Amino acid sequence: MTGKSGIRVSVTDLTVKETGVEKSNYTKVTCSASCSFGDDQYVWYKNGQRLQGKTTASILVSGKASYSCAVSGYEALRSPAVCIPNEQCWVVTYSFSNTCVLMGSSLDIHCTYLHPVNHRIKTTVWFAKEKHSSVRKDLCEDRKCISQTEYLGNKENNCTLRLKHITEGHSGEYGFRFTTAEGRTEEGLPGITISVTALQVLMTSETVVEGERVTLSCSTTCSLSNNPTFIWYKNGQLLSSNHTTRDNKLQLNSVSSEDSGNYSCAVGGHDESLFFTAVFLNVRYKPKSVTVSISASGDMGEGDTVTLTCSSDANPPVHNYTWYMKTGAESLVRGTGESISFNVTSDTSGLYYCQAQNEVGSQTSTEVAVQLMKQDSVGVTVILPMIITILLILVVLLILGFMYLRKKNAKLSAGTRAMNINTQSDPGLLYATVAKRTADPTQGAATRDQDDVQDASVQIKRPKTQTTPEEDSVTYASVQFRRRSAATRWAFLHTTTNLTAFQFN
Template identity: 40%
Template sequence: MSLRTTGSVLVVFLWSVTVVLCTNGWGVMYTTQSISALKGSTVNLSCSYMYPSGHTVTSTFWFINNDDNNNPVNLTDDPDYRGRVTYHNDKKNEHTLTITDLRKSDSLAKYKFRFITDQPIGRWTGEPGVTLSVTDILLQINPTSVSEGERVTLLCRTTYPLDPIPEYIWYKNKQPVTSKETKNTLILYTVTSEDAGNYSCAVKGRDDLRSPENTLNVIYGPKNTSVSVSPSGEIVEGSSVTLTCSSDANPPVDNYTWYKKNVTSPKASGQSYSITNIRSEDSGEYYCEAENLFGRPNSSTLFVAVHSSSQPITASSDQEHHNYCLYTPK
């Protein structure tokens, strides 16, 4: 399944337990006792309240702290929440607190609703309040460094459990991974070099709140080893030709060795091999060996033909033909 994202929604997970605390007609009823939400997301805390007839409500607000005089501090006046808190009176005697851009510091506090009426004793705080847990989303890769063909497990987790269990989406190098897996575990059963990269994950529907990236390192021996020649245009006898060896490997190739076919001893070492003042006796098939701790394969051969006449000199490989011309002055 090609992973998709839905519109921006609140990622909030509730344990729906209504709390009713009433005394002589006074009370606050919270929609839930506990809420878990992702760091950076938005959360709503709701309640309804009641009071005896003959009172008129003059003030409603939420708080978590008291000031030095033990008076509750309105969240809208709290420096840690200023600009991130809004109140909504959705219906009569119903109230909703919205907190945006959730932070870890918002977590595990008791959010309580308080209302004040026009009567001297007409003040009420709802107990015990609502506990908010703000959770990070993290990605674990086990193991983080593997050889080709091995198995890797990617685990997307949160610091606090989310209920109901959400679906997850996966990213590699910031691009969605095409996968049918929507649970919090993604298994790469047979890793190849193409699987190496930076991975992250997110709860489906909030792909803007991704986990920090974690890197999967795939170890493999040299592959796709090939030889190229420079310059690619016409070369006259007596000029220089440089052969270059290219190879894909992790860790990188630490040793290149050059050979001429049917010649026992190596011709040179290093990623490039230069033949200066080229002569007809330099004709032949050349190839390189690329080596790291996990392998030492040879490239295909590159045939270089040098002629002492005005015939063009050509270079070709056993995989593809390259036209490199070298002329001998008369």
């Protein structure tokens, strides 16, 4: 196949072929492929065991045995075994002799077996011998397997086994055996050894100071095969690619407080949920963001109490706070502790700041002013709110009084309008002038304010155009006097049909 960059890649399988017979019963065998590997070295296996010193593509062998080969550096990709010479042989071949497996993952153990063609396979069995134990346990008989185990082979020459959800208990030696109908049993011993590992994060130092460098390693108890790629997580989230990683290491240069957190690792190509117990990286730093808060805002009067509080961000926490008051070019210590309280006087007025200190270092805050208010300003501040309150009350009272008078005048105006309308619309209204007679002129002043008529004559004046029915009679009369006015008073006589008005002189 051809990649995007134009590089052509060929994929091949290795095979062992008998290429000739040499003198003295030696046979030449060749590890061949459909494409050339150049000058790469080869690894040879006889009856499943590695042959030392055999690194070329072709070798000379003698005797009856099975042979397989692999390219150096890719031993896990071993070729199927072949019987040499091409006669009857009994052999079981595994794709590897030992391997390291990540806990929680799955593993396929590739396996082939050979037997004479005149034998028929009756049973196939995979067995395991746990680590530090000599007791064998059958895992699969034909296709009947225990939990988390699956047989992928057949009764011809494939004996591949799959292990699922590997735990630490899977560590040990595994082997395959087969039995023919003719009664021959062959075991592939020695088998393969499986080691199970978890992932553990190791650090050069679990506690570092801000600005230092720290290296984290994703450690295993055995060497994983196939050059694994390690993936790093912080607080369960995948780390961005701008971090420096090499092999199984994560390099953090000039760490800051933002680098604090729980770190874990995983292996690429496996389930990403297979990251294990995280390790906490604790980055220590001196106090930062040191600020002072004041309990009273603005200017304060003589004797008022003020409280100053110092706060900061630090790891480890601040263990010492010191307060200073600045007087000119000097700074005087005014107390210790996270907060201080004092009464405001001319002696305590000034600029204050605090210094926060922990095991890493110290940092000071910016200055805040505690200012004593002048006495005149105090009087104005106290009296002015009182004056404003009194003025507001007076305004409210004036508004209420105005609304009351307006409502009362509205009622009086409504009554007068009603009376005028009735008298003007009534055609039977009679006008009479009542003249008050006083026996003695000197008594006029004495009786001017009296409301009753002592001596009066009533003259009824009807308009000529009006006619009064003879059957009308007076049912009641109402006389109203306006005191301290002119001598004229009015009296109103109401009849059943009209209104008669009298004017008193």
